[in-house]
Every structure is written in C-alpha cells, then in structure tokens.
Amino acid sequence: MAFAITQTCCADASCVSVCPVNCIHPTPDEPDFGRTEMLYVDPATCIDCGACADACPVDAIFPAGDLTGPLRAYEEINAEYYAGQDVLAEASAAPNFHRWTPPAFTRVLPSDFAPLDVAVVGSGPAGMYAVEDLLLHTNARVTLIDRLPVAGGLIRFGVAPDHPSTKKIGETFARFHDHPRLRLRLGTEIGRDVTAAELAARYDAVVYAVGATAARPLGVPGEDLPGSLAATTVVGWYNGHPDVAPGAVDLSAERVAVVGTGNVALDIARILTADPETLVGTEIAPAALARLRSSKVREVVLLARRGPETAAYTRPELLALAERAGVDLVLDSHDPRVAAAIDRGEGKAALLRGLPREAVDWSTPPPDDRRRIVLRFHSAPLAFTGDTEVRGVRVTGAGGAVEIGAGRVVRAAGFRGTGVPGLPFDELTGTVPNVEGRVERHPGTYVAGWIKRGPSGGIGANRACARETIGALLEDAVAGRFPVRRRVRKLFSRA
Template identity: 35%
Template structure:
C-alpha cells in the first residue's frame, strides 16, 4: 500500500473514533481533517475556478480515486460561480446544486482558496510546478460584442452584465441600468434572454421573496418598462430557450404575449418530422402566438399591464441615437429569410430593415472566455482553450473543463457531464502513466507561501461560511433567502470577522 493510501486508511480509523476527537482538534488548531492528507506521494490536482465546472470536476476526481487531493482556487472570496451570479433569482431550485458542491468542498481531500487571482497572484507555471495536474475551469466572463454602430451608447448593456447586476456580482455593482423607458429590446432568444425579460416584467411581490439584490429590487420598483421584445435572427423552430423557460414567460403574472402572425407562416406544416422536444416547444409557441385563448386566459390577458413577445427573422444592424444626444433612441433590425431547415438553417438578409423605438437594449448573444495566462494555449476565434476531451495538447498535466472547454453552451447538467469527462481523461492519464504522479509535489503548501510573500490572504471554505451566515441573516430580516454582500471588501471583512 502506498504511503498516501495508508495515511487515508489511518485517517478513517482516527475519524471513526467519534466527532469529539475531531471537535477537539478543530477548536485547538482550526484543523479540518485535510492537513493530515497533505503527503507528497498523493496525486495533487489544482482546479482554477469554483463554478459548476470546477466543483463537478473535483467531485468526480475525489469519488473515483481514493488518494487524490484537490485544491480549488477562485478569484472572488465566494464560491459557486454562475450558480450564485448567473442563475435567475426566481429559480432557487436550480441553486440546490450548491448543497452538493458544499459536500465536495468539505471533503477531507478537497480545499477551497478564494480571493486568489490566478494569472496575477500566482501564475499557471507556478501551479504546474506545485501540482501534478492543473484543470482550468474558470468559465466565460467576457462579452460577445455585436459589432454594430452604436453598441457602446448609454442604454445598451450586455446580458452578462445585467444578470451580474441583479445577482450581486461585484464587478457589475455600478452598472445602474436606465429603466426609465417604456420598451426594451433583448437580442437573443436563449434561456438567459428569457431570464432577463422575466426579471424586467415580474411583479415585485415575486422578486421580493428571492435573493435578488436590494439595489436591483429598488431600481425595478421604479422601472417604467412595460414592453419587452425578444429578438432572434432565425425562426420559431430555431429558438434557443427551453420549454420550461418559455412556459414561465407564458404564465408570468400581469403580462400578455404579443407576436406577429407572419413570423409563424409555414411553421405548423414543418412540424411533422421534428424531434419531440423541439416539436413540443414550437407547439407551445404556436399556441401562445396564434390560438384564441380560453375565457380564463382571455380575462388574465385583458387585465395585464405589461407585454412581451418574440420577434423572429431579425438581426441588429445599428443602435439608433437621438439627434445631438449621446443616448440611444432605438434599434435598426435587418429582416431575414431562412435557407435550409432545422437547427442548421441559416439566416440570409433580404435587404429590408425596420426601426424599433426603444430606450433599452440588452444583448444576450453569448458569453466569451478570456485568456488567463500567456503560457496557456487559447483560440481567440472560438474563445476556448484548445483541447481533446479536456486534455490541452502539448501541455502535459494541463486540462480544461466547462465553458472554457466547449464554449458557453448548455445548462448545468451539460456542464456536469462535460466536467466528468475531463476528470475521466485526467484519471486515465494517471492510470496509464501518461501523467506521472510519482514525483513529490507540495501543492498548496508552496502556493500558500508564494501568496503570503505577495500579500494575498486566501479565503477558506470555513471563511466563506461566515459570509454565507451573514448574508442569510440579512436576508431573514427582509424575508428573503439571503441578502448578498456586493463588494469584495465587504466579503473579506465578513470572512475575517
């Protein structure tokens, strides 16, 4: 038996003696059960990024191999990435994965180090020297630009920043979007676009019971937005949202749908040979757009004060501005037709354009990963780290998972499978000897020394639990699940209290 496996078996015997022994050590030394595992012969893996991709990768590694140690590094003082900062506030059930991630973070062979900016506070090369393997899972924090005139005018925002604003991402705290207009246009028809539309139109009584930030709640209380158009370059049969998100829009209290019948010409006939998930989604669209509602739904729509609707076959060509004012006044859309069918259909310009008056444009055309370190290969066109099943070519011991690996596609379950695949690739390389785990590596010990020398104090998972406790208490006082701390400084103060 290797010294690492022997140590693990001894640990199980020690810890089986009861919680009293563990509590005594915890009280006296702050021990969490992890220090005893830090022996040089254990395979040591470093994961950069603590979102779903990072935690799912860690979870699979720890479950699959009984001697591997995993350290997770995160730029912010708080973990969970897009589960905390991307999932809509009115979708608390989606955030339940945090319970699973917490179990992983508290595992004796896993450690969390927040407030560490990899690429700045410590380099990838330094991590590679300290660990047998490094997995990059830091997601996609950049915006895809539209590339049209006027997109930098006030009143134009990316969905990433808008979502970050109402979800408490520190870098988006100062966004302060102008919601004083009547009509908003969202570009893109994926789930994020529908999240944004729903937040803009939701009754405050619903939002008050969520973990939406207080500044966002106050701004939405003053919002004058009454109409939201959700624009896509292709047709109803290529819409990118899920049926769950569409159904939520259809049933959103206080709103009614308003769509163009012309956008649905030929769609009923085209449904015959479509796969069932796409067929059900399109049928719901057709029913919402074209069918006469029943008495109950008709009454609901009559009483609605707000309107939403999809606009298909349209691409943005220019953000229009008010004469002599540095402020947007509308958007010019090119009218498209489709060539081909199904998911492979391409939007082709017809030469027609139409102008839509609006005071708010939110671009939801995708997130984009950014390079982290000059030594790491990066494909700027696809905005991913080039890889084969998570392995980074010509970079032994370097892997990637999540959106950095595939691009920003899919839901949390997609990311889970993607991350498990990367973990399997890493484990296969350990077993085959392609990844040599025999040399001694000191892991977090040497990295902690480097960070201390550079004046960086990491936030541990127990420190995060102090932040969590404070946010929960603040939320309780307002009848909410939590009231998030909105600055890194507040987070660090809470963590170190």
C-alpha cells in the first residue's frame, strides 16, 4: 500500500531525505520545488516503508488506503502529479541502498577557525531553519533574537488554530531553544532595544529573518474606515498575538466580506464561520473563542479579482473548505466567465464543479438558517463604502459595479515586509536588497525568508532559502570577508 501526502504538507522536504527509493517529488534540487502546492508520493515507486511518515514534522503522510473523508482525495492527487512521468518512476524503482560510511558534516568550518558568533533576528520558520543549519552543521554560537516575548513567529501567530498538525512543526523548532550553543533574547526589538550597528559590532554575522508582517494596501477609497480590518489583525486576534487587542474584531455584522482568496483569506472565512465548539482544545485565543460563541456572522464573502482558474488558494485548502460539515460553500454565478471556466475544467476551476451556484442578491441579508461562505470571482474592489464606518464594498461585476453590503470588510490581499532600522529597504518589493542573502553594502549582514525574497512560498520554502543564506555566510567566513568585530559589553540587559 503506497503512502500519500495530504493537506497539511509543509514542503520542508524532511520526507525526501529519508525516502530509500526517491519516490517523493519535487525534491529541493528540482525546478518545481517551492512552486508546487505540496510534495507528492509516487504510488508506482513507493515501497510502503513508512520512513516519510515518521520524518514528517506536521503529520501529513499516511497510508493511502487508510485515508477517509476529505483526505481520500489525496490518493488521487498524489498519483495525478506523476501522470505522464513514467521515466521518473522507472528510474526510481530500485531501492537506494548505500554502504554505511562515517558521517560527513559538509558545513562545519575548518578546524583552525574559532567558533563564529552569529545573531539570528526572528524566531519564525526562516529564522529557525537558519538556526538549525548553524547549530547542526557548524560550530557557531547563536543568539536568537525576537521582538515578541515568546518565540514562534509565523508558526505560533500565523497558522490557524484549527490546523494543529501544521503548528506541530513549531515543536521541531522549539527543541533548539535548549541547545547549549543557543541563547534566546526575547522581547528585544531592533531599533528600540538594540541597533543594527550594535549587533554588527558585537557579532561576526547577523541574519535578519523578520518576515513580512504588514498588510499590503489595496489603494482604494475608504479602506481606512472603521470596520475595515487587515488580515494580519484578524489572524493575530484569533491566535492571541501580543500586538492585537482581544476585542480588535467585532463580530456583530451578519455578513463579512474578505478581499482576497489566498490561503489566509480561506483561514479567516473558516474561523469566522466555525462552530466554536470545534475549536475548543485548540490554541485559539480564549477571548476570540468567547467572541465567536456570541458571533452574529452568518456569511463570509470571498472576493477574487480574477477568475477561478487562477485563484490564489491552494487546492488542499479549498478541498478542506468544501468538505466542512454545517457550513455551505456557494459560488456566485454573476459572471458567465466563471461557469465557462469551471465547465471547461481549467486549472483550479475544475475543483468548483460540484458547488451549488447562485445569483446572489447582495441587497438582501444572508440566509438565517445556515452559515455559509460565498466565492465571488471577477470582483475587483473599487471602494469601501460608508460614512463613519464600513457598510460594504463596491466591486466590479459582469453588469457593472455592485455594492456588497457588509458590516465588516477584511483586507487579505497579501503581505509586505517593513524596513529594519539601520538596513537598506526596497519600498517597491518590501524586501531588504540582497544577493543570495547578503545585504548590499553591509558585510557580515544577511537576510532569510520573506524579508529576503518577498511574501512567497510556504513554511518549507524557508528551509532552502535559509540554507542559501547560511551557505553565503560560511563562504564569507572562509574567505575572510567579515568586518573586524568590536566587543560590545552588556549589549543586552540580561547578558
């Protein structure tokens, strides 16, 4: 019985490295790695050893025959990836047995080097993959810095509470917090508690992995009205982010519009329409759970600029949304291009073929008998309407502009990085200018993750990104490119 990778795949390739028959693709050295929604097991090559399932940090791999309910589709999804790739399957059919040899730590610095002192700023996935690489493959001493009083970054405060398997990768990262060559400096903000210049003087190298935590603006009138919320606010609210007040999200509106159809938009729609009792026992913030219990929200509308064939969500997240009990998923049939794309089966549009279609009358309240989520495509936002607070959003439509009445509107059109005081910053891309992670004109300073490459790729994509950065750092160390370090005493109050 072959194994299959399912919805919560983090794509960090831990499974690839342990597979004895090379049946999991794309691998980190293949062009599609980081571009596909997930990794896939080739059922024709899998020998049912279970090594991948043991290595998976998010419990996303199961025997295909054991899959039930919504996960049953993943047996076919894994097989579909290999359709027409017989050459790959044939080449991988024999087990890759190797002679045991002494371990080779290819990234350890030469023995005549004193251990490097490296600071990593940011304790999310990119920062922790950098820390992992440094601690496991070099003799460096690492100081992990985060502006928040708790570690975890995106894993702790960005993953939805009803995705506990995805959050489990945080346990993998947390084991490094007790490493004898790691020091944690939490509650320390660059520019407030310590400067970039002070870090550069104290450490041989500094890696900034601070993510992209700001909401990308829509640039339409009224988006700053009260009742217009950034997705970062809503996600931080239900995850108990220290920067977001417990009462930041008002759920007194019957209809909430969400501008965007990426995975974060789907997370928000799913949480706002969830039965609160299904969230008991998860890591949802207690204040958010209490507010969901008294919520008046009955309908969430997901607005996409383009058609269903190019929707931003991943296939696993849409499948999970469509299979929920007690919440209807409906397609607004206002534009004939939507039905045409679905019926032709173009790209992701084929996934919507079985959904009920409805010409929604947005001037009327949502149905009061069931909760539902409505997908509306070809609906670019033109303006948020309202005088003293949001009352709706005006969008494009097949017959002209349409106003969708909504007491709350969430802006979920993507993220962007913010500048780090003391480092260069590209306002257009929202990144720190760099070459393979090296910050321009700042020797010994590096970036990893979304602040390096922009907000693209999931959790696992940060492993290869961080590896490239640490590789550049080690090359510079060997070549003697670090600036002369000045010892700074008591850089941190607890040092």
